[in-house]
Amino acid sequence: MLSGLVVAALVLSATPAYAADPRPGLGDPYFPSAGNEGYDVQHYDLRLSYEPTTDVLTGTATIRLTTLREMSGFYFDFWLPGRWAKVDGRDVGAAQHNGQMLVGAGGDVPAGASVTVEVGYSVSPSWTHAESPITKWRQTADGALAIAAPTMSPWWYPVNDHPSDKATYDVSISVPSGMEAISNGTLVGTEPQAGGRVAWNWSSDRPQAPHVTFLAMGQFDLRRSTTADGKPVLNAYSTALRGTAAQESVERTPEVVRFLEGKFGPYPMGEMGGLVTPFRSLPLETQTRPAYPAGAFRDGPNTYVVAHEMAHQWFGNSVSISRWSDIWLSEGFATYAQWLWSEANGEGTAREIADWTYRYYAADHEIWDVAVADPTTRYLYGAAVHERGALALQALRTEVGDEVFFRTLRTWAERKAHANATSAEFAAHAEQVAGRDLDELFRTWVFSAGKPAVATVTTTREPASFDRINRR
Ligand SMILES: [Zn+2]
Known part of the structure; x- marks a missing residue:
């Protein structure tokens, strides 16, 4: 027609x-x-x-x-x-x-x-x-x-x-x-x-x-400012919002970005901000200015969602996926940034959150039914890429140690800045930075379905940040 x-x-x-x-x-x-x-x-x-x-x-x-x-x-x-x-x-x-x-x-x-x-x-x-x-x-x-x-x-x-x-x-x-x-x-x-x-x-x-x-x-209230290093900040809040929890969270964007810069290298965009609407939807990492639903702040201020969406400015927006099946390169990394933010705020280390997440999903849970790097459209935005992608990064960190792990993330963000990437390219990059073969690790955590066996799971109680990290 x-x-x-x-x-x-x-x-x-x-x-x-x-x-x-x-x-x-x-x-x-x-x-x-x-x-x-x-x-x-x-x-x-x-x-x-x-x-x-x-x-x-x-x-x-x-x-x-x-x-x-x-x-x-x-x-x-x-x-x-x-x-x-x-x-x-x-x-x-x-x-x-x-x-x-x-x-x-x-x-x-x-x-x-x-x-x-x-x-x-x-x-x-x-x-x-x-x-x-x-x-x-x-x-x-x-x-x-x-x-x-x-x-x-x-x-x-x-x-x-x-x-x-x-x-x-x-x-x-x-x-x-x-x-x-x-x-x-x-x-x-x-x-x-x-x-x-x-x-x-x-x-x-x-x-x-x-x-x-x-x-x-x-109808939006605009709040404009400038970061310490001169980047414009523009936040827009629907005038229909009630309370101040959204503002108390989103106004901390420059502080969250400074923290993430310490982990991932320079912020890749020229400006930053956020948009908050009163409508039911999921938060979205719209470039430079993520869109948040009021529901993300319904139980009070929540900077974990800000950490997630701003981490996407590096992973997802600057380093974009080449095809949709690689979406863990975006969601797994943004979720891991929340774990790092928790670690910095004394609300549970990334290791503790990883262990708790691992325990939380039993071996017969559907999140293990697909490979992280091929989640199918059904799990495109699900825990199979968010949590399992972050678990894969924690497995890499445990394997290569903090120095090599954070150098891997920083050089990945730098090498692929404003470009596109695949899961295989990330695995090759990690091997190059570590200077050794990581085939088995990536096969187990990224390229295969099924709950991997791990040597020790230490955490026995829920990290303080767990609920706010997983509120979507
Ligand atoms: Zn995301």
Whole structure:
């Protein structure tokens, strides 16, 4: 079914007629249709305008990409109906089907070419139709949110939606004055516009994976400051929040980041902050500015969730996964950062939390049913990658000792900064730093299912931090 487009001159086909034809999907084993081959995006420039009374998002997405081979067009992941498309300033045909948009190049483009694709749209992102899954766009009483994992971006802009294609972003969102519009990166400024509106201009100059981009519009209190080493901090708290537990936690972000720098090396982003909403959801490591639900602070201040999401700025956001099955490189490391934060706060050492976690999950518990490095989509965000990923890191620490272990983490963050990585690459890196073979350790803790046998489990009581670490 073709939908929405003024010009729909192209026929979508999974089997290319000739070599230059684009093919949808990158073939990720977990999400085969996510992302698109044949090009690499350098930059997204999103000029958006949102009207909360009608829930209509009007925008132009300008995508600067480089072709990786000869291409006659470009697929993007996009659930909203486009109205027009241009390539290098010329009107071109486009068509949409099943969450994919094909933009014709208007002729064959050689490999290595720099191409600018523009797509215009104006629609309610709550729009849905027979062939689309339920939108993850969330209209709220005071605005709207585009925050969800593992895939949200195709519900608000055309995108190469796979963590292996990171790009820089400029995002401008116009909203009625009196509303706030928050996104990733640095707030460059706000611009008054005609009709009582204000454009909020955000810029992300470090490469970002699409799944950690976000948009939040509504009533927010902003708190801005600067870290001791000059990085801007911008926190946004929904005015609907009750109590001060969220503020008491998220305002400590610079302190948490300083602690993590001591373990992982320099903070890889140019700014930091947090966004807190009153809605039910999971915390998400949206780049530079994690999104927290109020529920994360329902029993009082909780800096463990801050430690987790800020650790993702190194592991997950700077060092991104190459394919979804490697997600423990993101979640296992962020969970381990919580164990380190606990250790520093005298609420249980990483070893004690590891031992307790090991005891907590009996051998027949489902978390041992999969390999950490291949958790299946079912356990993508479960304990099988979070806790077991952290257990694998504790096993490595026990094996190689603190000095080698922390050098392994720091040099990994440095070597793979703003790039992508696989589990096999991490194992090879750990072996190189340790100067010895660690095959058996990685096979046991990362590449195999089943509860590993361990020599001694010493902890007999629950560490003080355990409940707050595992509150998701
Ligand atoms: Zn996480």
